[in-house]
Amino acid sequence: MEVKWNVLLAILGSSLVTFLPRVLPLLVFSRVNIPDWAMRWLNYVPVAVMSALVAQELFLSDDNLALRSNYLEIIASVPTILVALLTRSLLGTVIVGMITIMLLRLYM
Numbered sequence: 682m683e684v685k686w687n688v689l690l691a692i693l694g695s696s697l698v699t700f701l702p703r704v705l706p707l708l709v710f711s712r713v714n715i716p717d718w719a720m721r722w723l724n725y726v727p728v729a730v731m732s733a734l735v736a737q738e739l740f741l742s743d744d745n746l747a748l749r750s751n752y753l754e755i756i757a758s759v760p761t762i763l764v765a766l767l768t769r770s771l772l773g774t775v776i777v778g779m780i781t782i783m784l785l786r787l788y789m
Contacts, residue, residue, distance in 0.1 A: 735758070738754070739751055739754055739755055739758055740755075753782065753785045753786060753789060754782065756781075756785060757778060757781040757782040757785055758778075760777055760778075760781050761774055761777050761778035761781060764777040764778075
């Protein structure tokens, strides 16, 4: 089997680019004592990022507000958000969201 150096270098470069952003912050922050106010602030980052991603997917189409074209997804988001808030279960939220959008697309 012949090794193509450009493919090998691309794989090694990709693995390095993937590995470093995950390991460097872990190494730095494992040795630094982060204040309590910063830890409380950092707890909101995942929720804010997820909210921005979901809101963009629900309400925007081609950088324009698109409530009419995404109405099924907006309707499906209501029970999904309720399950997420009430249960705090990622699996339950995903299942409810998938079943809701499936039923809406089937019957509407």
